[in-house]
Amino acid sequence: MRYAMAVDTKKCVGCSDCVVACQTENNVPIGYCRDWVVEITHGTYPQLELEIRSERCNHCDNSPCVRCCPTGASHYSDGGIVLVTEDKCIGCGACISSCPYDARYPHPDGHVDKCTFCIHRVQKGQKPACVEVCPTKCMYFGDLDDPNSDVSKVLKKRKFKTLIPEAGTKPQLYFLI
Amino acid sequence: MKQSRREFLKISSLGIGGVTLAAPFFNWANGAIVSDETPGEDFVNRTPTYCEVCFWKCAGWVYKNDKGNIWKIIGNDEDPHCNGRLCPRGTGGLGMYYDEDRLKTPLIRKTIDGKQQFVEASWDEALDVVAKNLNKLKEKYGPECTALFTHGSGGKFFGDLLKAFGSTNITAPSFAQCRGPREVAFLATYGEIIASPERVDIRDTKCLVLIGSHIGENMHNGQVQEMSDAIDKGATIITVDPRFSTAASKSKHWLPIKPSTDIALLLAWIHEVIYNEWYDKKYVDKYCYGLDELKDHVKNFTPEWAYGITTIKPHVIRQTAKEMVNASPAVIIHPGRHVTWYGDDTQRLRAVAILNALLGSWGRRGGFYSPEKKSLPSFPHPEFPKPKKTWRDAHPGKYNLAIEVVSNGICDATIPTPDNDCSFKAWIVNGTNLITTLPDQKNTLEAIQHLEFMVVIDTMPMEITGYADVILPECTYLERYDYCRTDQNREPSIALRMPATEPKYNTKPDWWIVRQLAHKMGLDKFFKWNDIEEVLDWQLKQVGTSLEEMKKIGIKKFPREYDDLYFVEDQDIDFNTNTGKIELYSTDLEAEGFDPMPVYTPHPEPDPGFYRLNYGRHPAHTFSRTANNPNLTDLFDENVLWVNPIVAKEWDLKKGQEIWLENQDGILSTFPIKVRVTERIRHDSVYMVHGFGHDNKKLTRSYGKGASDTELISNVLVDPIMGGTGMRSNFVTFKLENPHKKEVAS
């Protein structure tokens, strides 16, 4: 089993619904977020291109954060989901420094916090809150090992990229282009 | 200058200030404001609602945690408005409930030691003051001199109160400041209005044309969803916008038009469609009136002619016309929503309606469908008294085609003039911050000065509350019942809103406020109920359901009763126009002395050093009402000024630099705004999101954040046809130093 997510940059309008939905679902404190939206403009008026991406933890196959965690708080869970065990985390910040995507942050309670792919929902057969709420339906989630999952099907059909593949992290967040 | 009767009061005096100021900022920053539900716990209970953060009114479920606190709001899967997916504002709607800056208790304006201030009051006291004042003014001037401004679900209750009182001057800025020209134009053309949610079949369209409409930035949920579906299905999108909007970035063709020249482009498209005989001949022959006149009218409006005006190259105009034709009839030239731009907006929307008619998209799959709604009967009441006069009497011979009350018409008629014997003396303002809603703030403030009484009902200390005589704090939509939502869609439906929790603070639902007022004003006979549940249950039972059932399902769909979603092949249709046909040539407009077919007229252009002020929406905000919502300010807490790099270089503006704006009439922005240097805006315009630059310190998260576009809109081009306020002919220049400081110094 290998959970992954694909985000369609052709459909995403950058409304940030994924961010609020995550915040309410997971009780992320106001002022913090586990996911975010990036907008990149290329070109000169009127020859312009815009890419909008909803980003979050890439749940890398080769996660630098898991590697550098001194206590084992950061670990791989079901289907490769990268999680933090709150009462093992000492809040040293090594994982935060190690993440090329800046996907982690120190929670006001002290431990490090990040996207969980809403594992509590996924284990019940639901989709992550961000996927479920997206008005443009631009996000696909599922098991890459299952050829019939939403994410497998869309990755078969569409061109995609990952972010900073050169960092060697083997990210599992795919962007349809 | 004489002492103004109605000083703007910051709600800080006597009592409530201390309590609210003590509310620790860091408390919510550290998460105290959100519930501390453990994620993954199953919900303890959920209650149905429909959203009140915008007019789309999506149905959803409010989930509470095991401590009974509101945890999250999720869309109702059965709702055709949202299909189970709320937009960021709906998802963040719980911020309205948790916002600690909310109005907490009734307040009455009193003069103590020569100083005006708000004094906390009990509901009984406050409602007494309202009832007494309204009745007093009714006796003195007649009931017609009281007007209601409303935007939102509470309006129906206050509307009934006003009608029972004897006035029909009930207005919403959604007409004359927003979609009015569209409704009037489509009514003149097809005998039907677009209404809300728009009857556009984006889901199945093959070509979607957006003219200044920025779907995706305006988060009109169903349309955003369907535009995404259309992208999936490979539909062609054509966007006409001087700004590279999000929608433009999703488009096959982006036409970076020179602002204010849209009618020229539309006429050129009509020219191409007619003279190339690309129009839907069978459809036009059968259903349309006035093709020959139109053909004659657009004879000279060639793409070459339009190029000189719009700066859009002729071959692009032809190519895009052809794209529409290829998709016809599954094509939508979108009528937009906020369309009060240049004062000839009804005519521009007429051109849109005409082009749609030529391409045969009205009543066709992928074009415009026939919506249907399920009406609920009103709770029985005696007939409301007939008013002796209405707002129209203050504007003799004007705006005859306006199909709703013109809000600025009421505002203007509040300022007494020698020849106006119908000046308004009292306003009831519910859920609309007129200070940032109506353009030409000076005029609005002057009108307010002439009022003898104003009561404001709101959840937040918006600017308008500072001018009120009485402020009534209504509870948010999450804490109250309202009338059911019955808005149109492909299939009719009814959605229930019920309280998820008790009202926070000393706030009350609108139905309760109105019921109490009706009693105090002696209007009990019109309100033969004591509790809203009685009314809702009775209404719902008339259509075969009940309050009990609705509490469980939230939304109930009903089968369509009238016609089909689309015209049937060769169907005979009697359109609700004078000719019974789709009027390419409008007999209504002609009869009122207006151009029966749209004409392009040039609009003013910016002087050197000035830039056209364009404004728009942010997906996480609705007008100015969400600017203080903690969940939504977390996404976007201040607007910025989009400036083209060429302009930025000329002025030596840097990214993030704070500047002040001054418009063509010398009006300065109260607050500075940060510069965003971006290629996405034309060099002759600047752009900002509407609804920021709040000037009330009680709005702790939004006070002084960004600049207000409304205060810079002083040149209002009123549409003579329906009274709409065109707001896009205002020009601004930059002030790099704080101009307010200088005034103090000199």
Place this chain on the structure above:
Amino acid sequence: MKEELIISGRMNYKVDPSLHIWGWEIPLYLFLGGLAAGVLFFAGLYYLRGKENEYQSAVKWVPMITPFLLAIGLGALFLDLHHKPYFWRLYTTIKLQSPMSWGAWTLMVITPLSIIWSATYIKDVFPKWDWKYKWVDDLVAYFIEYRTQLAWIMIIFSVILGIYTGILLSAFNARPLWNTSILGPLFLTSGLSAGAALIMMLSKNPLERIRFSQIDLMLIAVELTMVIHMFMGFRASTEVQIEAAALFLGGPYTLSFWIFVVFIGMLLPAFLEIWELKGNHIPAYIPAVMIISGSLMLRFIIVHAGQASRYLY
């Protein structure tokens, strides 16, 4: 023009607008660790070379400062932790891939070692010292027997500690400025150099001072070579590393790096020491303080600039 924006208002504490998860605590911790490693290294080295009595400062009494340096360093590390009550979790597991983990374990070894080493010399330095308990006396006597073994362990672990202060950073390939394997040897050398400077400053023996002055000169030469190598490596690498190097070559950290670290921390003290070795008199503390402050600044600047360097995507 390319415009890259986060449009959802992300402003995570200590992460946005650019990473600043590590403030003064970690650089101080790295500096004190490196300084202690330097001192302990020379203590072990000169003990093994039989210079116990010639270089008394190096072997006997300057190491007595190291338990305090390490304690302050660990204190700084502790202050940096956001989830302090769970500090003990560091010592419930050994994670070899995590430099933070083996650094914590190295400190677990070297801190007691520095105390033991100091204890074995305490009576040499403070003749009136009394341990009060006989068992402590016995224990210290036992360790005195094994000084040679202790010295070896100390040398090995001080080198590990010195390298660790750099590896901690270079293990993060997310921060291109840190992601160079030269950071380990560079920080080790810098730590040794600071350690030598401290001994030089505190020694009253002219011969010892000259010896450590010479050592410092040599270490500075090595450091400069490594700094040059580091920049050559960056410049010849990928775009992100070229950009990382640009932080020091015209970017915001240019002045502070070249003035405080290279000029005041290396070139100027080297010049002063050469001047002194040629027979001129210069108070020993002047170049020593410069070297030590340069070593501190190096940590601060690399830690801070490294957090500003990132992949652009």
